[in-house]
Amino acid sequence: MSEAAKHMNDEVAIQINGMHKWYGEFHVLRDINLSVHRGEKIVVCGPSGSGKSTMIRCINRLEEHQQGQIIVDGIELTNDVKKVDEIRREVGMVFQHFNLFPHLTVLENCTLAPIWVRKTPKEEAEATAMKFLERVKIPEQALKYPGQLSGGQQQRVAIARSLCMNPRIMLFDEPTSALDPEMISEVLDTMISLAEEGMTMVCVTHEMGFAKTVADRVIFMDQGEIIEEAPPEEFFDNPQSERTKLFLSQILHNG
Amino acid sequence: MAIVRTERHPELPPPVTQTGVIGWMRQNLFSSWFNTILTIVSAYVAYHAIYAFLDFAIINANFAGTSRDDCTLDGACWVFIKQRFGQIMYGFYPEAERWRVDVGYVLGAIGIFLVLSNVVKSKKWPAVYLFIVYPVICYFLFYGGFGLEVVETSQWGGLFLTLVLASVSIFVALPLGIILALGRRSEMPVVRMVCVGFIELIRAVPLISVLFMASVMLPLFLPEGQNFDKLVRALVGMSLFSAAYMAEVVRGGLQALPKGQMEAAKSLGLGYWQSMGLIILPQALKISIPSIVNTFIGLFKDTTLVLIIGLFDLLSVVKAGTQDKDWLGLATEGYVFVAAVFWVFCFGMSRYSIWLENKLHTGHKR
């Protein structure tokens, strides 16, 4: 059991039941079943094209699913735009390519959504933003533009930007795979400290060290299916399926 | 043997040939024999062309006097422009009322200055003034009402009319173009089809025929006796025409943005209009500034086409003047003057767009 597991409780944060998704004719996700408890940290891994991004993007409906059920924070995702917006307010997302808003300063990136979505007064939003920028250790960059920061700094701003909305769940889609090696650890450290505070997290990542220290469960996907799901010790030491073994041997060789 | 550098290389100034005027000239104008000859020949031709023009326009030109007989005709006869200046500026707008146009210019200049410059921190009130209050003021000021004598639009003309045509069309075309561009990318099939249909229809037709249709065919569809103002018809035609072009320019900007921007906005809980207004459009419009201004400049010059439906814009007024029997043979002066006025406005727009691009530039492009 990891240190962070003490935050876990029985309340279900994300529930996915028999979910399928197609891109046109292409059956990209098949019968996905997953439940994430509040405070739980899930790491999703698997070969390229296996549908990891598609799956976590379904959780905040950046992608639509066609069959099955996704329930986030007790709200079922449907075509109801109001409910979708409600869920997106509570679910933060960090992208592989940061997706900061280049025409706004770091501070404005962080205050934009609180001001416009949560209607927080500007001063209050700025104070909160500075608090989170301090947490990700870049308060001195607040007035710069994203284009003036390094990749690692940009990704930390992106994390702070999500945190400013006070999300109850955070989704990470390969947050370190666009970064140079020396910047990866600064982003991982931020994520680890977030995990220690009890945030519910679903992370797509191939950082196996991170998975071992932080994850409560590791999920392995291949060809649109969840193949294996286990606590990290079991997953790494004693993988059950052949595909998992193959994947692990490849990733541990190269990494 | 391994090589290890122990001392830092000293910082040197750049080589002389790459800096300064002399360096630039040596590199660009006199880098080889052939280039040197080209430079000398071009300089000679340029000197003669410029000298000939100055000779005509200033050195031998006549500025004083009141009639054609006061001109020696060795150079330009600017007396012609001077005598007709009122008409060139205001058309047939009654002389006693021309102050109203001037007041309109001053009010507009103040608004444009406040919106475009950095004097006021928040652009909200200047923008409300320029885009909402000012057009209303202008309507009453120029047309009449509230105790001001009515001046029919058929009396409007000259540079004044050109500016009215250009500013109204620009003012309508940009927002309408943005809406059409968003509509064209909409996920709702009906909205998309209407926008695509409109854009493709208008773009496939020359502006002249749009103007003809607006002036000749529109009245046929209207009930008997209902007469739409000729100027309004031209304005509608020009605005719709430029909106179609603007839509494609804006769409280009929208398409240049990475998909991640919209996704990040959505994932933060911003709705469609918030994402568009706060994230997507500011960036897309910024990318499109050169093409938007390009369209504005084209539009500004295309206002001269209203000549064919009988409106007296700057060019038509001057053209009419050159056919006046008292001033025959002075077409060159007239057209040079018109060209100069157009150049001043278009060059101004172009410089502003460059300034704006630099101002909005934030850090490295990814």
Ligand SMILES: Nc1ncnc2c1ncn2[C@@H]1O[C@H](COP(=O)(O)OP(=O)(O)OP(=O)(O)O)[C@@H](O)[C@H]1O
């Ligand atoms: N918009 C789309 N239209 C059609 N097919 C798509 C689309 N997006 C993704 N796919 C396909 O769906 C599959 C899953 O893609 P996804 O991006 O979820 O993979 P992934 O596991 O995140 O891979 P990676 O590790 O490379 O990011 C891939 O085969 C991809 O080609």
Ligand SMILES: [Mg+2]
């Ligand atoms: Mg992916």
